Amino acid sequence: MAIESLHRMSDSPHVACVWRGRASGFEAMTSVATSTWELVFWEEGGRGHAAVRGPETAASSVELAGDSESLGITFAHGTVLPHLPRLVDSAVESPHVTERTFVLGGREWEVPGFDDAEALVARLARAGVISRDPLVDEVVWGGIARVGTRSVQRRVAAATGLTQGAIRQIERAREAALLLGGGAAPLDVVHRLGYYDQPHLARSLQRFIGRTATQLQEGRGTMSLLYKTGPPAGS
Known part of the structure; x- marks a missing residue:
């Protein structure tokens, strides 16, 4: 194809x-x-x-x-x-x-x-x-909101249907996939993006990307579009 x-x-x-x-x-x-x-x-x-x-x-x-x-x-x-x-x-x-x-x-x-x-x-x-709720895009990438934590959580959920933690996990996995596809070593990705260890990275990739680190490094299979949407998300 x-x-x-x-x-x-x-x-x-x-x-x-x-x-x-x-x-x-x-x-x-x-x-x-x-x-x-x-x-x-x-x-x-x-x-x-x-x-x-x-x-x-x-x-x-x-x-x-x-x-x-x-x-x-x-x-x-x-x-x-x-x-x-x-x-x-x-x-x-x-x-x-x-x-x-x-x-x-x-x-x-x-x-x-x-x-x-x-x-x-x-x-x-x-x-x-x-x-558009501009606060949502700001706090997703680590900005400091001028409203309370619960208000932020409600507004993020209302705009996206997701929690801040879920958004950051997804975006971090996408960033990890891009780095691995660009030739980065898994251990370097672990340290750069704040994963606990390589098994934590592997679980995240399998859940959100549907690929292993080796498959991403070797460019195996066909995936939907991957691109960097903002600063690396850590959680």
């Missing part, structure tokens, strides 16, 4: 990353854990689809068959869709999608391109379809 992917970081406060991909053939792909929401568009079998996907708390296997193209907007921590429930390990597909439009929040919107995804997000924000 051939899979091509490209991503770019975003300067929008609502968006962490925009990505696109193309796949052909058949293969089982590992979808790695992620702590952020995504708005995803894809074409399969000549039919367009759009969906909002919530955070994924564990790695899973996804079967890809035939030719498909996809585009994704990965939201920053703290960006929420108020009209939807917290979609942890689940997704909601748009009820109506054409070649050029999709429905979200009861309104029709134009399907964006890779280079103008932020324009769609800005329109969604102005219409109130998405909103």
Whole structure:
């Protein structure tokens, strides 16, 4: 199977990353854990689809068959869709999608391109379809909140459906996978990211990435997009 992917970081406060991909053939792909929401568009079998996907708390296997193209907007921590429930390990597909439009929040919107995804997000924000709690993104990466701990916990959970600890575990595992894929030694990753020991790292990789350290170092198997979303998360 051939899979091509490209991503770019975003300067929008609502968006962490925009990505696109193309796949052909058949293969089982590992979808790695992620702590952020995504708005995803894809074409399969000549039919367009759009969906909002919530955070994924564990790695899973996804079967890809035939030719498909996809585009994704990965939201920053703290960006929420108020009209939807917290979609942890689940997704909601748009009820109506054409070649050029999709429905979200009861309104029709134009399907964006890779280079103008932020324009769609800005329109969604102005219409109130998405909103943002800036405190959430700040505290996820170690910022000091000006409100109490319980208030922070409630706001993080309301925005993401996850606890701060869960977000940091997921992001740390993703960072570990990137380091190992770049040639770092497991023991160096343990020390750099604050794992207790190599078995602790191994358990985290298996749960959130679905790979061993050796498999990541050797580039075995097909995985969903991995990229650095922020400072390494330790927990």
